[in-house]
Amino acid sequence: MDQNTVQDRPRADADSDRQDVEGIATPLVAPTLPLQGGKNSASPNNGIARSFTRKGELLSRKLSRLAEEVWAPEQTKQLRPFQTQEVAALLGVTERYVRQMANELEIPKADAKPVGRRVWTLDEISRLRIHLDAKSPGRYLPHRREGEHIQVLNFATFKGGSGKSTQAVHAAQYFALRGYRVLAIDLDPQASLTTMLGVTPELHVGPQESLFGAISFQDDGDPTKLGEGRGPRPMREVIRQTYFTGLDLVPASLELAEFETESPRALMLRHPSPFFTRISSAIDQVADDYDIVVLDSPPQLGFITMAGLYASTGLVVTVHPQMIDVASMAQFMTLAGSLMEVLEGQGGRTVPLDFEKILVTRHTPSDQPQMAVVTFLRSLFRTDVLTATMVNSTAVADCGLARQTLYEAVRDSSNKRTYDRALQSMDGVNAELEAEVLRVWHRTNHRAED
Structure with a gap:
C-alpha cells in the first residue's frame, strides 16, 4: 500500500484543508466590542472554548484522514517472523x-x-x-499454578516523556514471548499502548469498546437505579486479541477521560461500587485466563490512576535521570501515598504490593550528571531501584516512529549494533521484573519443575 504524504493528496483535499483553516483563523482576528465600564473583551464566539474546540476538531479530522491513507482501517499489524x-x-x-x-x-x-x-x-x-x-509439564509453559495469584504490573509516573508506555509495551511482549498469558490494559486516554499494539483509537475503538465500557457507571451513579440501566459491559467484551500471540489488549480512547467526571458524581451519590474498585473488579472477571496483567497509567493522579494503583500487585515508577524529573517523582509518590491512605480510610483495603521498583529510563551511561542522579537514587532506595536501566537509544526512537517495538523490528547491517545494545538493555529490565514475579510465586525460574 502506498504511504501517501500530505503533499500527495488530491487538490480537493488541499482546498478543503485551506477552507477549514480559514474557518478557524477568521474569528481570531475579529475586532473586540466595548462592554459596560469601557473595558474591551473578545466576542463570545472568539473565546478559548470555541477556538480550541474548532482547532481540535480540525486536527482530529485531518489526522484521521492521514491515518486512513497511511494505515487503512482494514489493514492489520503483522509481526515479523x-x-x-x-x-x-x-x-x-x-x-x-x-x-x-x-x-x-x-x-x-x-x-x-x-x-x-x-x-x-x-x-x-x-x-x-x-x-x-x-x-515436561510446567517446564515450558510458565502459567500460574495453584496458589499463585495473578500479577498486575502497573507502570506509572507523574511526568510525561519518561518512556513509561514504551517500557509497558515491551514488558507485555517480553512476557508473552516467554509463554506467559498476558493482558495489557491501557488506562491512558492518550492511548499510546493501544496504538503500539496495532489499534488506532480513532478508527478501531468505538463507544464502550475501550476500558471505559467495563468500568463506567452506566446506571448514572444512582444507587437507587443500580441494575436498571445497562451497567458496565463484561470485561471479556472489551478484550481483543492482538497480532502478538499470547498478548491480549483492553484498549483506551478519549472516551476513557469520562471516568474522571463520572467518578466524583458516583461518590456524591454514594454509589455502592466505589470508583477505586472498578478496575480490580474488571480484572477479577478474567483473572483465570491470564498470568500477567500490564497496566499503563496516565501521567497524572486522577481517579483512573488511583483505581489502577488499587488493582496493582507490582508498581514500576519510571524516571528520567534529571533532577527536575526526580522532583516530579517525589511529588507523585507523596501525593499518591496520601490519596491511597484516604481510600483505605474510606473502606478500601490496604493495597498489598508484592514489589515496587524505580526504573531509570532514557539513560545515557556516559553522561556524568545522569550518573550522579542514578547514584543518588540508589543510595536512597537501594534494591528498590532496578539494576538494569532503559538506555537512551535511537533504535527505540526509530521503532516508535514505525509503531514498532524492539521485539518487532527487523535488524539490518546499518543498525544491528545499535539495535542489539538497546535490546540488551530492555531485556535486562524485563528479566528483573520477571525475577520479581517468580520470587512472589516462590519459583527459582519459570522452567523449575513441580
Missing part, C-alpha cells in the same frame, strides 16, 4: 531440536526472502512450546 536461532533461545533448546520438533509436528517450512533461511511465526513458536511442555 523469527529466525531459528531466536526460537531456540526463547525455548531454551538447540536449533537442531527446533527443526526436529517442526518435523514431528509437520509445521510447513517458510523461508525468509531473499536469504532463504527458515523463519517462524509466533503461533508456530507457541505450538513448539506446547509440544515441549507436554513432555
Whole structure:
C-alpha cells in the first residue's frame, strides 16, 4: 500500500484543508466590542472554548484522514517472523531440536526472502512450546499454578516523556514471548499502548469498546437505579486479541477521560461500587485466563490512576535521570501515598504490593550528571531501584516512529549494533521484573519443575 504524504493528496483535499483553516483563523482576528465600564473583551464566539474546540476538531479530522491513507482501517499489524536461532533461545533448546520438533509436528517450512533461511511465526513458536511442555509439564509453559495469584504490573509516573508506555509495551511482549498469558490494559486516554499494539483509537475503538465500557457507571451513579440501566459491559467484551500471540489488549480512547467526571458524581451519590474498585473488579472477571496483567497509567493522579494503583500487585515508577524529573517523582509518590491512605480510610483495603521498583529510563551511561542522579537514587532506595536501566537509544526512537517495538523490528547491517545494545538493555529490565514475579510465586525460574 502506498504511504501517501500530505503533499500527495488530491487538490480537493488541499482546498478543503485551506477552507477549514480559514474557518478557524477568521474569528481570531475579529475586532473586540466595548462592554459596560469601557473595558474591551473578545466576542463570545472568539473565546478559548470555541477556538480550541474548532482547532481540535480540525486536527482530529485531518489526522484521521492521514491515518486512513497511511494505515487503512482494514489493514492489520503483522509481526515479523523469527529466525531459528531466536526460537531456540526463547525455548531454551538447540536449533537442531527446533527443526526436529517442526518435523514431528509437520509445521510447513517458510523461508525468509531473499536469504532463504527458515523463519517462524509466533503461533508456530507457541505450538513448539506446547509440544515441549507436554513432555515436561510446567517446564515450558510458565502459567500460574495453584496458589499463585495473578500479577498486575502497573507502570506509572507523574511526568510525561519518561518512556513509561514504551517500557509497558515491551514488558507485555517480553512476557508473552516467554509463554506467559498476558493482558495489557491501557488506562491512558492518550492511548499510546493501544496504538503500539496495532489499534488506532480513532478508527478501531468505538463507544464502550475501550476500558471505559467495563468500568463506567452506566446506571448514572444512582444507587437507587443500580441494575436498571445497562451497567458496565463484561470485561471479556472489551478484550481483543492482538497480532502478538499470547498478548491480549483492553484498549483506551478519549472516551476513557469520562471516568474522571463520572467518578466524583458516583461518590456524591454514594454509589455502592466505589470508583477505586472498578478496575480490580474488571480484572477479577478474567483473572483465570491470564498470568500477567500490564497496566499503563496516565501521567497524572486522577481517579483512573488511583483505581489502577488499587488493582496493582507490582508498581514500576519510571524516571528520567534529571533532577527536575526526580522532583516530579517525589511529588507523585507523596501525593499518591496520601490519596491511597484516604481510600483505605474510606473502606478500601490496604493495597498489598508484592514489589515496587524505580526504573531509570532514557539513560545515557556516559553522561556524568545522569550518573550522579542514578547514584543518588540508589543510595536512597537501594534494591528498590532496578539494576538494569532503559538506555537512551535511537533504535527505540526509530521503532516508535514505525509503531514498532524492539521485539518487532527487523535488524539490518546499518543498525544491528545499535539495535542489539538497546535490546540488551530492555531485556535486562524485563528479566528483573520477571525475577520479581517468580520470587512472589516462590519459583527459582519459570522452567523449575513441580
